[in-house]
Amino acid sequence: MPVSPPNLFQFAIENSNDEFANSTDLAILLNAIGSAGKFISSEINRAALRDIFGSAGAANVTGDEQQKLDVIGDNVVAEALLSTGLVCAMSSEENAGLIDCGVAATTGEYVVVYDPVDGSSNIDVAAPIGTIFGIYRRLSEGVRAGDVDILRPGTDMLAAGYVLYGSSTIFAYTSGNGVHFFTLDPTLGDYLLTEENVRSHGSSHVYSANEGNSGKWNDPDLDWVEHVKAEGYSGRYIGALVADFHRNLMKGGIYAYPGDKGSPDGKLRLLFECAPLAFIAEQAGGAATNGTIPIRDIEPTQLHHRTPMYIGNADEVALLKGFHSVNN
Numbered sequence: 001m002p003v004s005p006p007n008l009f010q011f012a013i014e015n016s017n018d019e020f021a022n023s024t025d026l027a028i029l030l031n032a033i034g035s036a037g038k039f040i041s042s043e044i045n046r047a048a049l050r051d052i053f054g055s056a057g058a059a060n061v062t063g064d065e066q067q068k069l070d071v072i073g074d075n076v077v078a079e080a081l082l083s084t085g086l087v088c089a090m091s092s093e094e095n096a097g098l099i100d101c102g103v104a105a106t107t108g109e110y111v112v113v114y115d116p117v118d119g120s121s122n123i124d125v126a127a128p129i130g131t132i133f134g135i136y137r138r139l140s141e142g143v144r145a146g147d148v149d150i151l152r153p154g155t156d157m158l159a160a161g162y163v164l165y166g167s168s169t170i171f172a173y174t175s176g177n178g179v180h181f182f183t184l185d186p187t188l189g190d191y192l193l194t195e196e197n198v199r200s201h202g203s204s205h206v207y208s209a210n211e212g213n214s215g216k217w218n219d220p221d222l223d224w225v226e227h228v229k230a231e232g233y234s235g236r237y238i239g240a241l242v243a244d245f246h247r248n249l250m251k252g253g254i255y256a257y258p259g260d261k262g263s264p265d266g267k268l269r270l271l272f273e274c275a276p277l278a279f280i281a282e283q284a285g286g287a288a289t290n291g292t293i294p295i296r297d298i299e300p301t302q303l304h305h306r307t308p309m310y311i312g313n314a315d316e317v318a319l320l321k322g323f324h325s326v327n328n
């Protein structure tokens with residue numbers, strides 16, 4: 001009889017490490033996020049039927065129009081993590097401040113940052129979206145967790161990952177020992193291992209960027225994009241970071257969201273989007289930079305800290321960095 005692949009929980013228990021307080025903690029946290037992901041996946045599949053397309057009628061803290069699913073996803077992820085009792089502090093793209101963790105704010109060992117529904121402008125058109133997360137061990141002791149526990153560079157992260165809601169639902173994570181993919185079997189309701197130790201695909205001359213913004217780009221980015229076009233690169237832009245990142249990880253390429261003359265720090269959020277995906281990229285043999293320094297080395301100065309980001313195949317990121325160093 002064929003042996004069925006391990007599920008996310010089994011695999012994470014077997015692949016924990018001593019940076020976690022208990023050997024089951026990683027599995028419990030990933031399982032909680034995975035459960036939230038199953039709920040979000042099912043809601044997306046029935047979004048039109050359940051009238052959860054469209055705007056929630058408000059803007060989030062950074063001024064983006066919130067979609068109904070942003071609000072639903074935010075609550076579902078928070079509740080799933082709170083139910084573990086392991087999380088002392090949480091922060092998400094949809095909340096101005098820290099999310100209240102109740103008594104676990106003093107006793108919990110872990111901090112979680114997340115973007116519940118990344119690429120939410122894709123929701124209404126049934127295009128891919130995702131959930132991104134990063135997990136830290138707390139720093140403070142004996143007090144309610146606060147900014148000191150959460151405003152930390154990506155190099156402090158114990159684990160990071162994403163759930164991609166595409167033609168199938170993929171759960172990807174790293175805890176510093178490679179990147180692993182699981183696929184949701186909707187019949188079993190379980191994430192099963194489909195690829196262990198994923199490696200970033202070699203260069204395949206693909207770039208993913210919103211070139212519609214290039215009228216505001218700075219010289220290094222303009223020179224780079226002219227170069228790659230002259231070299232015959234293909235453009236692929238899904239408009240959801242998780243989906244573009246996943247595609248480039250598997251097929252080769254670079255995703256770019258530069259700062260520009262109107263928004264020097266770009267659009268993407270360091271804590272909720274960039275640092276977790278940078279951890280995944282590096283663990284797969286890829287790279288992520290803001291143009292000059294690695295994304296994971298950036299110290300956040302506020303929860304909603306933004307940064308330019310270039311991420312993907314290591315050779316492509318090195319090429320891009322060359323344009324930034326010449327122009328600086």
Ligand code: AHM
Nearest residue numbers: 064118119120121210239240241242
């Ligand atoms: P969101 O988290 O509010 O959805 O914003 C982040 C998204 C990324 O997923 C995506 O790559 C980018 O914004 C698209 O932005 P733009 O529409 O400016 O190209």
Ligand code: MG
Nearest residue numbers: 115118119273
């Ligand atoms: Mg996002």
